[in-house]
Amino acid sequence: MGFQFDLSFFAYEISIAIQYIPVVLLLSILPLIVGLVFGTGIAIVRIFKVRILAQVFAVIVVFLRGVPLLLQLTILYLTVMLSFDSFAQALHLNMTSKDISYTLIAVIGLSINATVYLSEVVRTALQSVNSGQYEAAYSVGMTSCQMLRRIVIPQALPVTIPLIGSNFIGLIKGSAIASLISVVEIINATLFEANGNYKFLEAYLAAAIIYWALCIMVERIVAFLESRVGVYGKGGIV
C-alpha cells in the first residue's frame, strides 16, 4: 500500500483552516489583553506587598501555574454547566445551560491562565529594574504612579517584550486545547471536513501549518518590537 497524501484535499483543508484564524486570534489576543491588564495589577499588588491581597494572589498564582491548561478549562466548563441552571433561575434569566457559548467559557479560561503567567512576567520585569531607580524616583518626590509610568515601565519594557511574545505564542497553541471543550476552531473545523473521507492526516497537517504560520508571524513582530524598544534599554546612552 503506497503512501497516499491527497494534495488537493490538503489545499482545501488549508483554506478551511484559514477561515478559522479569526477564532484563534480571538482565543489568544483577548486573553492576552485581559491577562496583561489584570496580570500587571496582580504584579503591582505583590511588589508593593499590599497587606492581605499580596499573599492571596501569591497562593492563587502558584497554584494555577501548576495546573495544566486542559484541567483549568475542563473544570471551568463543568462548573459553569453544572451551576448555571440554578444561577439563571435565581436571577430570573430566560436562559439554560445550553445557551452558553463554549467560546466564551474558553476565552474566560484562557484569560485566567494568561493572567497568572503574565503577572509573573510583569513581576519579573519590574523587579529587574534596579531598586536604586525606585529609590531615586521617591527621593525626587514622585508618587508611586508617576514613578511607575515615567521611570520603571520604560526600563522594564525591553525585558517584557520577548516574554510577552513567547506567552502569546503559548496562548495561540493553548487555544488548540479549547477544541477539547467543543469550541469550533481550526482543529475541529478541519476534522469536520475530513469526517467523510477519513483523510485525517491532511486535516491535522493543515491545522499545523496554520498554527506554525501564526507563530512565525508573532516571532517576527516580537523581533521587530525588540529592535524598536531596545533604544531605551539598558546600556543605551541617556
Added chain:
Amino acid sequence: MENIFLVSLFIDSFPKLLSRLHITLYIVVVALLFGMLLGTYIAVVRLYKVPILSSLATAYVSFIRGIPILVLLYIVYIGLPLVVGFLGVNINRWDTMIFVMIAYVVNTSAFLSEIIRSAVAGVDLGQTEAAYSVGMTRWQAFRRIVAPQALQIGIPALGNTIVSLLKDTSLAYTLGVIDIIGVIKAITGNTYRSLEAYAAAAVIFFILSFMLEQVFKLIERKVGVKSAISNQG
C-alpha cells in the same frame, strides 16, 4: 451546592488517580531522556552549522515549537504509520504508548535544543578563545569552561521546560493512554459527574509541579544561577 461538588467523591478520586501516576511520570522521564539526547544532537548540528542538516534542524525546531502538542500527537499517531508503511513496514499494531512517547520526545527535543543552543551561545566567545590559548583541546575547553557556564544560563529554562512537559502530558489521554486524566475519562465516560475527579487531578498536578519547582530552585542555588525568568513554554 451538593449537586455541584461532592467532597466525598473528591477525596475518593485520589487513590484511583494516583494509581495511574506512574504512567504520567513514565512519559515525563522517557520524553526528558530521549528529548535531551535528540535535542543535544540538534543543538550541536545548529551550533556547528553543519551544511544541510543545520537548515533542516532549524526548520524542524521552528515547526515543532510552533504547533500545539495536541496537533503533534495526532500527526505522529496517524502520520508515522503511513510514512513508515510506505517503506513497507507495518507498525499499526504498535502500542499507543509508543506513539505518545515519540510525540513527546519530538516536542521536548525541539524545546531543549533551543535551550541548549542559546545557553552555549550565551557563553562569551572569549572564554573559548582563552581556553584554546592555554592549550586545551576543543573537548577540554567545552567540558571544563563552556559547559559549566552554559549550565548556569540554561538551568532555569530547563526547569521551566520540565514543568511544562509535566503539564503537557495531560493531553496524552486524547490518544487513549490511561494516565491520570485518561482514567477519569475511562471511569466517568464524559458524564457531568467528573468535576470532583478533575479537581483531584488538578491538585495532584499542582503538587507534582510545585515539588519539581522546588527541586529546581535547589539545583539553581547549587549551580550558582544569578537570575531566573519564568516563562510559559
